[in-house]
Amino acid sequence: MARPPAAREKILAAYCAIVSSEGERAATLEATAARAGVSKGGLLYHFKSKDALADGVLDGLRQAAEADLDRMRQSPEGPSRYFVRTSVETGTELDTFFVVVMRLAAGQHPGAAEALAAVHGSWWQLIREEVGDDAVADAIMLLGDGMYHHAAMPGSSAPGSTAGYFRGRLDAVLDQVDELRALARSRTSPDAG
Template sequence: MPRPPAAREKLLAAYCEIVAGEGERAATLDAVAERAGVSKGGLLYHFKSKDALADAVIEGLHETAAADRELMAAAPEGPARYFVRGSLEATSDVDTYFNAVLRLATAQHPGATDALAAIHNEWLALIRDEVGDEAVAEAIMLIGDGLYYHAALPGAGDAASTASHFRSRVEHVLEQVEVLRAAAARQR
């Protein structure tokens, strides 16, 4: 797939930043163009409307999540541990798109909620295939979701943050993932 033009990438990044930080209403075409350092005409060359920008962000989420799922499926530690460990970071391309689409979903943008549900279900399927038990897979997902919540909070990089606390104890959390995986294996 050809690499998108730099202006297009800057516009998507600016849109994601505004939507995630200030909400969908703040992401006017003028605000996005200004944040990206691109003329409004340049923005309109790439995206004919705010809806086109939102749709491109949803597409970006699907693409980056698909690439991450490939890594998750191939992870030597297994999908469950990969998911939980990765939930402690909120700075990847997947996270950039995920947080913007989450805000789009709260603004009821068409397709945003469906995109989040589809990606959640794909992650869940990988974990379920590994552990062999729906309830255990869901518990592991909830552990990851809880960690992600803390990692996505403002100030998550500060030493006193809850995210820093959990990062320092990640191996203990992953031990609990192993307990869940072992329990599921015994039930099979």
């Protein structure tokens, strides 16, 4: 909070935009600075090194994930449906950070894999609490991860909208979620109402 400098935010956003659309390799200091509208020296005033830039993204992911977790918790449709439905949303703040951190993890950036695992673990826990069954929680996570896998797959993402592959299919997948939730209910209370 405390309103960080606007330039810093612009630089971070520029870096994320390049990494997710053209790959980590294309996100050089010069390219990032140019897109943010500053010079190389200007960028390096806010981020001492390229690693510091990547660390800034890790922090961004943690914050965006926390905010998303709150929405997921308070969602009227329940965490499971919320998770699967939002897993195909591309272009959101959380998705942007998530994609970038995945790329960083692929490049062995320290802490990136751990940050991803932490976010994923939080999602699982919320779903597990809702459905009350490990296997069903796993299956629901897999549906969401599978859809995310497509949405994030290079070539299929269309920033700001649901990925083309799943337009019209999301409803069917959400039905599967409902069926899985019902299955979990019948397992945990086979004789209760």
